[in-house]
Structures are given as structure tokens and as C-alpha cells.
Amino acid sequence: xxxxxxxxxxxxxxxxxxxxxxxxxxxxxxxxxxxxxxxxxxxxxxxxxxxxxxxxxxxxxxxxxxxxxxxxxxxxxxxxxxxxxxxxxxxxxxxxxxxxxxxxxxxxxxxxxxxxxxxxxxxxxxxxxxxxxxxxxxxxxxxxxxxxxxxxxxxxxxxxxxxxxxxxxxxxxxxxxxxxxxxxxxxxxxxxxxxxxxxxxxxxxxxxxxxxxxxxxxxxxxxxxxxxxxxxxxxxxxxxxxxxxxxxxxxxxxxxxxxxxxxxxxxxxxxxxxxxxxxxxxxxxxxxxxxxxxxxxxxxxxxxxxxxxxxxxxxxxxxxxxxxxxxxxxxxxxxxxxxxxxxxxxxxxxxxxxxxxxxxxxxxxxxxxxxxxxxxxxxxxxxx
Numbered sequence: 001x002x003x004x005x006x007x008x009x010x011x012x013x014x015x016x017x018x019x020x021x022x023x024x025x026x027x028x029x030x031x032x033x034x035x036x037x038x039x040x041x042x043x044x045x046x047x048x049x050x051x052x053x054x055x056x057x058x059x060x061x062x063x064x065x066x067x068x069x070x071x072x073x074x075x076x077x078x079x080x081x082x083x084x085x086x087x088x089x090x091x092x093x094x095x096x097x098x099x100x101x102x103x104x105x106x107x108x109x110x111x112x113x114x115x116x117x118x119x120x121x122x123x124x125x126x127x128x129x130x131x132x133x134x135x136x137x138x139x140x141x142x143x144x145x146x147x148x149x150x151x152x153x154x155x156x157x158x159x160x161x162x163x164x165x166x167x168x169x170x171x172x173x174x175x176x177x178x179x180x181x182x183x184x185x186x187x188x189x190x191x192x193x194x195x196x197x198x199x200x201x202x203x204x205x206x207x208x209x210x211x212x213x214x215x216x217x218x219x220x221x222x223x224x225x226x227x228x229x230x231x232x233x234x235x236x237x238x239x240x241x242x243x244x245x246x247x248x249x250x251x252x253x254x255x256x257x258x259x260x261x262x263x264x265x266x267x268x269x270x271x272x273x274x275x276x277x278x279x280x281x282x283x284x285x286x287x288x289x290x291x292x293x294x295x296x297x298x299x300x301x302x303x304x305x306x307x308x309x310x311x312x313x314x315x316x317x318x319x320x321x322x323x324x325x326x327x328x329x330x331x332x333x334x335x336x337x338x339x340x341x342x343x344x345x346x347x348x349x350x351x352x353x354x355x356x357x358x359x360x361x362x363x364x365x366x367x368x369x370x371x372x373x374x375x376x377x378x379x380x381x382x383x384x
Contacts, residue, residue: 002040002109005102006048006088008032013066017073025291026073030085038085045082045294046110046117049089052099055125056161056275058244063121064278065089071287080298089121096159100129107133111269116297118290124151124161124274127228131168131176133270134225140177142223142267143168146258147230148185148207148249150193161230161275169200178381180220182258183207183233183250201381203374207233207248214257215359219374221261222304222334222357226270229259229289231282240281252285256292263296266304301332304357312336317366324366324375327355335360337375 009031017026029047030038051063069086090106093099103119107130110117119130127145134141145151145165153163168176180203186194197204203220210217221227235249236242250258262268271293273286312327325338336355362372 003037003087003106005090005106006032006037007091008034008088009069009086010066013069016070020074023076024073025075025077028077028080028084029073030083032086032088038087040085040110040113040115043083043085043115045084045297046115047084047086047120047290048106048117049120050099050103050122050126051089052092052096052126053123054092054096054099055123055159055164059123059275059277062278063276065121065276067278067280067283068120068276068286071283072290075287075291078295078298080294082294082298084294096125100126100132103129104132104135107270108136111137116268117270118293119270119272119274120286120290121276122274124228124230125159125164126274127226127272128159128164128167130226130228130270130272134175135173139175139225141175141225142178142180143176143226143228144180144182144220144224144262145228145230146182146233146250146255147228148183148233148246149188149230150181150184150197150204152193152196178202178223180224181205182217182220183210185248201377203377207250210258211250211254214254217258218261218334219357219359221258221265221268224262224265224268227262227268227272229255229271229273231273231275231277231286234285239285241277241279243277243279252288255285256288259289259292260296263293264299264301265296266300266302301329303329303332303334304355315363317363319369319371324371326358326363326366328363335363337362337372339375339378 014031014033020026049065053059053061053063090102107117131141151162151165153166159167182205184204185207231239232246233249234255236246238252262271273289276282311330315326317324327336335358337358339354356374356378358374365372
């Protein structure tokens with residue numbers, strides 16, 4: 001069977017969920033049970049738990065997602081059309097590499113079938129396995145991490161929740177086109193790491209920057225393939241995680257808004273929530289993060305990639321030696337910046353990418369004869 005690594009959901013939990021009313025989310029979801037496995041051909045969103053915390057020695061070895069599922073399935077769905085299945089759990093392999101292999105194998109098969117997985121539980125080094133899931137899909141990957149740290153490690157470090165990014169950058173095949181961090185806190189990151197982000201033309205947004213204007217993050221997710229959310233990026237007063245106290249971080253409203261931006265993106269094909277400490281309080285937040293991602297998914301506009309540009313207003317901003325061309329959607333009022341053909345064709349990495357998601361503020365910046373930073377980084381990246 002294609003999904004042998006997945007274990008069914010606990011029988012007692014399924015009985016409890018079946019006792020909820022027909023209006024609760026539990027009645028809208030197909031579950032992997034001892035008796036049956038969901039019909040994959042009828043699934044658009046697949047929920048998978050990973051019960052392996054070995055990449056984070058601060059967390060308990062045992063991952064308990066019972067309370068997450070109880071909280072999530074007791075919520076009421078929105079006006080959703082997407083079909084959802086809970087495929088059960090991946091248990092810890094004999095080694096962490098075994099867990100990576102199982103997760104990578106399953107996720108790759110789901111993405112090939114145009115199914116969007118939501119991964120819950122486990123330490124954030126599992127992001128490496130998610131990234132490797134794209135190896136056979138003939139595409140470059142844009143990875144976005146909602147995190148208070150960059151998670152670079154020393155070259156000699158083993159892979160962990162605090163060093164997985166180094167392995168993604170170094171290991172072959174290298175399919176990473178761009179990495180973006182949303183919500184980093186400067187005092188958790190060395191100046192060397194901050195300089196490295198800039199040197200590699202990656203993107204990073206400080207916590208205060210996003211908290212002051214949450215809409216800045218929307219274009220970031222619009223261009224993402226994989227989103228990895230570290231629950232440590234949420235302050236403890238909102239997450240309920242007081243085992244590892246975080247006085248600063250996103251609040252509950254902000255983290256749910258970021259999850260919705262992830263869901264509403266036509267390009268995001270994978271969403272993971274990691275470093276859960278298995279507390280009941282934190283389970284409430286995870287359930288709402290999942291809800292908002294699916295809410296966003298159900299409002300996808302199918303604008304990307306462009307099939308036709310008839311439904312977009314075109315704005316041309318002349319500069320001395322060239323011009324910037326912006327597009328504004330008549331449907332959603334979102335903005336894109338066209339990449340000159342000679343740049344998009346100069347590197348095989350970007351042959352499929354001719355438009356950059358951007359914001360209205362970046363259009364105004366161009367009107368003032370300033371090149372947007374996003375445009376500069378894309379151009380420099382393609383000259384490497």
C-alpha cells in the first residue's frame with residue numbers, strides 16, 4: 001500500500017469525535033481508522049501527525065496529538081467546499097532518518113496528486129523532510145519559516161530543530177530557490193547568521209516589522225511552496241506554553257492571520273506546525289491555526305500562475321534605462337511585479353517564474369523612482 005507508514009487514529013478518540021453534533025468539523029472529515037483508509041482520489045486537504053520529537057531535546061520524546069484533534073474537530077467549519085481527510089500518524093522510526101524517509105515518501109505522493117498536506121506535531125527539523133519531498137517534482141522550492149530564529153547550525157552539528165536550515169542549504173540536490181523568515185527576533189540570532197541571510201539574498205522580516213503591519217507578509221506567502229511554523233514564534237501568554245517561556249512573539253490573532261495568508265496562497269502546497277509541547281493549552285491554538293489555514297484554502301482565487309492577463313490592470317513605471325511593469329488583479333486587488341525576460345531566462349531555476357508577488361506599497365515606491373528591495377534581490381540571486 002502507498003501509505004503503509006501511516007497508523008490509524010485511536011479508536012477511543014474516534015468514538016468520542018463521532019458523538020459530536022453533525023455540525024461540528026468532525027462530521028465533515030474522513031478518518032483513517034482500523035477498518036478503512038480514506039479514498040485519496042477524493043481528498044484535497046490531508047492532515048497528518050508526526051510523533052517524533054527527537055530533533056528537539058527540549059520537548060518530551062512522546063508526542064500527544066489527542067488534544068489537538070479534540071480541539072480541532074470540535075470547531076465549526078466555515079462555508080468550506082474542500083474535502084478533508086485525517087490520514088493518521090507517522091510514528092518514530094528506529095532512527096530519525098527513518099522518520100524523515102517515511103514523511104518524505106508520503107508527502108511527495110500527496111503533492112503529486114495535488115493534495116495539500118497539513119503536518120502537525122514533531123520537532124521542526126522535520127521541515128528538512130518536507131523540503132526533500134519536492135526532489136522528484138522538477139521544481140525549485142520557496143520555503144517560508146514562521147520562526148523567531150533562522151535555525152542555522154554549525155557544519156559539524158547533527159540535524160536538529162535549531163540547525164535544519166544548514167542541511168537544506170548544503171545538501172544536494174539543491175532545490176532551494178528562496179528562504180524567507182517571518183518574525184525573527186534579533187537577540188536570538190547572531191550577527192553572523194543575520195549577515196549570512198543577507199549574503200545569500202534570502203529574506204527576513206523582524207517580529208516588530210510584521211506585527212506593525214501584518215499585510216507585509218501576504219506577498220511572501222503568495223510566493224511560497226512550503227510553510228513551516230515554529231510554535232516558539234508565539235508568545236507564551238497566547239500559546240499557553242509556559243514550559244519554555246517566550247515573553248515576546250506573535251499573538252494569537254497574528255499567527256492565525258499568517259496561517260490564513262498561507263492557506264489563501266495558490267502556490268502553497270504544504271503547511272507544517274512544529275515544536276508542539278503536547279500541552280492542552282497549546283493544542284487550542286494549534287486547532288485554530290489549522291482552521292484558519294483551511295479557511296484561507298477555501299478562498300483561493302486561482303490567480304497564480306497567470307493563465308491570462310485580461311483581468312489585470314497593467315501599470316508601467318519608466319526609469320532611466322528600463323521600466324518596471326506592475327499588474328493589479330481586478331478580482332482581489334493584489335499586486336505583481338513583472339520580471340524582465342532576460343532575467344527570468346538567465347537561470348534555469350526561474351524559467352517558470354516571470355512574476356513576483358508584491359504589495360501596493362512597493363508600487364508606490366517604484367512611482368517614487370526607487371527599485372523595490374524584492375526586485376533587487378531577485379535580480380542579484382539570478383546573477384549568482
